[in-house]
Amino acid sequence: MGKSLIPPGSGDGDGDGIEPVDLKKALEERYLAYALSTIMHRALPDVRDGMKPVHRRIVHAMRLLRLNPDQRFAKCASIVGEVMGKFHPHGDQSIYDALVRLAQPFSVRYPLVDGQGNFGNIDGDNAAAMRYTEARMTEAATELLSGITEDAIDFRPTYNEENEEPTVLPGAFPNLLANGSTGIAVGMATSIPPHNVAELCKASLHLIDHPDATVEDLLTQTPHPEDDDENMVRGPDFPTGGVIVDRWETIVEAYKTGRGSFRVRALWSVEDQGRGTWQIVVTEIPYGVQKAKLIEKIAELLMARKLPLLEDIRDESAEDIRVVLVPKSRSVDPAILMESLFKLSELENRFSLNMNVLSRGRVPNIVSLKEALQQWLDHRKEVLVRRSRHRLAEIERRLEILGGYLIAYLNIDEVIRIIREEDEPKQVMMARWDLTDTQAEAILNLRLRALRKLEEFEIRKEFDNLTAEKSQIEALLASDAKQWKTIRWEVEKLRDRFGSRTELGRRRTRFADAPEHDVTHIQHAMIEKEPITVVVSEKGWLRAMKGHLAEFDSLAFKEGDKLKLAFHAQTTDKILVFTTGGKFYTIGADRLPGGRGHGEPIRIIVDMENDQAIVTAFVHDPKRKLLLVSHMGYGFVVPEEEVAANTRKGKQVMNVKAPDEAARCIPVDGDHVAVVGENRKMLAFPLAQIPEMGRGKGVRLQRYKDGGVSDIKTFTLEAGLTWTDSAGRAFVKSKEELAEWTGDRAAAGRMVPKGFPRTGKFG
Known part of the structure; x- marks a missing residue:
């Protein structure tokens, strides 16, 4: 690119008048x-x-x-x-x-x-x-x-x-x-959100009295009665009302830094319809939300079956807002229904706080609540001083004119004679009575009808009043304390004019703590609960068949693929998938592809590495504990609630390095563990010897010369160890019979008992 800007066809050909300009x-x-x-x-x-x-x-x-x-x-x-x-x-x-x-x-x-x-x-x-x-x-x-x-x-x-x-x-x-x-x-x-003027005035008065006040001092945490002007700033006061559900610490931090956000929810109540039926009525919606679009969005969610607890929505608004929500049945929990709506619709909204303003009309910067109020008060002080000086100048001009009027009154006949007879009456009067130009001009501009008003008493009365006002203004301009006292009086008048007892000044936005609900209950409220059968193929294709299938033989798969596992679930469940890389992925059962066709590869649903495969998948139960085992015989116990992942990338729980890989994931049930290696040696030892941890490689469970783990099982020693052979027959080894296989963790174990399946699995 060239570095000069030269207009085409400009100049006279010799370059005169053309100035090269650096483009950048x-x-x-x-x-x-x-x-x-x-x-x-x-x-x-x-x-x-x-x-x-x-x-x-x-x-x-x-x-x-x-x-x-x-x-x-x-x-x-x-x-x-x-x-x-x-x-x-x-x-x-x-x-x-x-x-x-x-x-x-x-x-x-x-x-x-x-x-x-x-x-x-x-x-x-x-x-x-x-x-x-x-x-x-x-x-x-x-x-x-x-x-x-x-x-x-x-x-x-x-x-x-x-x-x-x-x-x-x-x-x-x-x-x-x-x-x-x-x-x-x-x-x-x-x-910047709107606020209540009465509260702003109260905070300003406190700032005038205590210039060193902190932002916390200008806020009121525990509200006084609604009609009490003693409240200082409690938070935004939106024209459409609503309920702010942020924590106090969050609000304070936002006003201190000038940055933050406020969670605003709709105001709702339960309206009894009689005979045990009820409906929810929304009377205030978050600021900036268009009611028609809000209702349209909720109706779309209803049609998409994402609000299984909601039957219908109606707009019964006239001048006031009245949105009616009809529940599916009388047994629905209103709070859970509303929580699901808050999560999916604009019945809950966030209003951001970014107090980026022009200070003194020139410098853009982010200010705190205190700085914003202080700069407003400083401006009011400057306005007061300028208005006072302007009034002082007016008074001085009027006093000068009144002095001239007094001379004119005392010498009215002579004034009339000079005006009638002299060619330059202004100059004559100025010389005769030592008048100023302004005084002489004022006398000359007097109307005849005003002559009767030129009484010495009236002139001196106005003169004395203006002189007293002048001395007051001069005292005000000379005293910083008096200036702030005057500003305080002005702010108090404003507070009373827009006080909380007036209809306009009444606080509209309320404050409340967001109710604590079980996340699972809220998630269930957003998903229609239906029975499904989750099907996982060997090559990692997932699908959800409608209903709980009793037989899986009729399931079709792509060529070269077959059934790996299938289990029953509900659409409201979370499905955990454990991979050979030691990662857990969490998939909502409602997000699984439908049963038509072969489903979708898991790598489309989550970000799973190409060199990993599915070890197992099951319905998430946060109350359980899981035993994770790698192929080389390392393992540990982990609470199931700690393995759920919140993102597509999954959660790394078991650390494995090639050639080792995660091989087993079973729920913990019992007090002992039985592990079988590919060398057909079995070892039983107490479960307490396996540590519980959130993430790691684990400890050695069984020692091998070659190969790795074939299968593992937890059991209660008193009840004995059971397994099933290929013919479906059940075998039980009692506590006494297991004595020769029972030992400590990390031992080699002994050859499996007679009758143990050739597959090396417990069945």
Whole structure:
């Protein structure tokens, strides 16, 4: 590739005006500019007012249109036109979508826009076109704008430099945490859930009083009564309610680091139908979940027979959510049914926390809960100081004018004469009474009807009041403590205005511990229980035949393949497969291929190495213990609950190295072990001599010169050792008769008793 960017056909042929540019550097500069533009002007909110530019411009434009909460509504089309024409040079649909979201009570915890008309619903239906809908600001939006005309914040030129727009709003409302924010920039993203304003205000007041407070100090673990404003931040407060089921430690860690997630579940209850029947009613769903899609997904699971405990689902919602779940029978456990739905559907959802914001509108970084509140309070302090200075300047200008008015009142006849007779009355008055330019201009601009108001008493009264206010503001500006006291008073007013006793301020999201249920019960609830017969071929093909087959002779296999083993199971069972490499694989019986055809090779179902083969397969019983034995005669006991694998890669339990390989896996039942080698020597010894371990090579069970293990069996010594010959006859060796074969582990053993099968197997 070339290293310069030269526009084709540019220049006059001699290279004049053409500047070589390094391609790598040019691309880096341009992509960095794009990334910064996305981060600063589109995706990340400002920590001070919690807004992205499009939202800030919408609210600012509504202020200019005088769409206050107590004023008229205006067509959304005119609002969008105002925003697009003066402030936001982007598509009208993107502006309208942002406006609509600010008005949706299920999307925004404290709506900033009061909408009139169809603004969409929780089912996911879109809002009506902007020409049909109307809007105005809410009280929360006016709080954000409070003081914007009093030099509280900086303005900057708009994109066409014809108007000005605020760089940030005064933000008397803690919008960042109250309404949350989500966005994806270039190389970074943000995700902040909504919170309760009353709790945020209480935490802010605590932070003002105790600047060294930790994040834990700003959180409330044990909630007070629901209507108590004493609660500090307990966690997110979603507009759609729901139940957060995270542990307290997890919530604290998330707020300390600014990263984490919250498990949110639907709120449900059991509704008695009489005569022992009941149904489950869901009244709140997780935030951000569309109800129509949620019900559609559950209906699909129902049709796919993945919810065997559920009979039907109905949407009986009107203005409030009411989703009815009908159980298969009255004996179904409601909690287990709901657990299965939580696992398979969006009735349980995770909302991630990534508090990536623009600090002071410039620096993107991840902040903790304390840092977010502190930066908001610092912004409020800066706004207070700027508003106070602005008011101080206004007072000083007014005092100057009042001083002029007083002189005019005392010399009114002379003032009138100068104005009537002099060519330059302004200069004459300034020279005559030592007036300032502002005072002289104010006197000249007096209307005749105002002359009757120029009474010395009124002027001096206003003068004294303004002087007292001036001294108060000067004291405020000179004292950091007084500034924080004023901010505290403002936050207390906000807390009372949006307190938990108000309908809007009432906490909606609850907290609970996730109930502990047996995982097996939950898994069973997600699978229809049916009897099957698991068939395993010699070459490792698996299938599940419907029903419990009594005979296996009729089973067909691929050419050169035959039956290795078959056993009965249920679709809710877990099947353990043990391989020659010492690995265990766990396969859900419901995942096995059907009985039509020859099934599928195990290597399609799990990640099994090509040089390994299946030793055995059986239904998982976590209460049992297993005896694992390698071909060379090593073995150990392992609890069956420790061998179940959670991934396709399986779980390495027995360590074997070529030429050795895993050869036997049998359930432990008894107190002794009988092992037979390929040399037809048998040894019996106590089971207690074999160690129990989770993984390893094991210990030597029987010593061989040549060959390895042929078979192994556990038994109870008092009952004796049994085996079956090829003709189906049963043999029993009593404790006394086994004396010559009984010894210690790792002995060579003695030749098998008479009548022992020639196959070398116990049968």
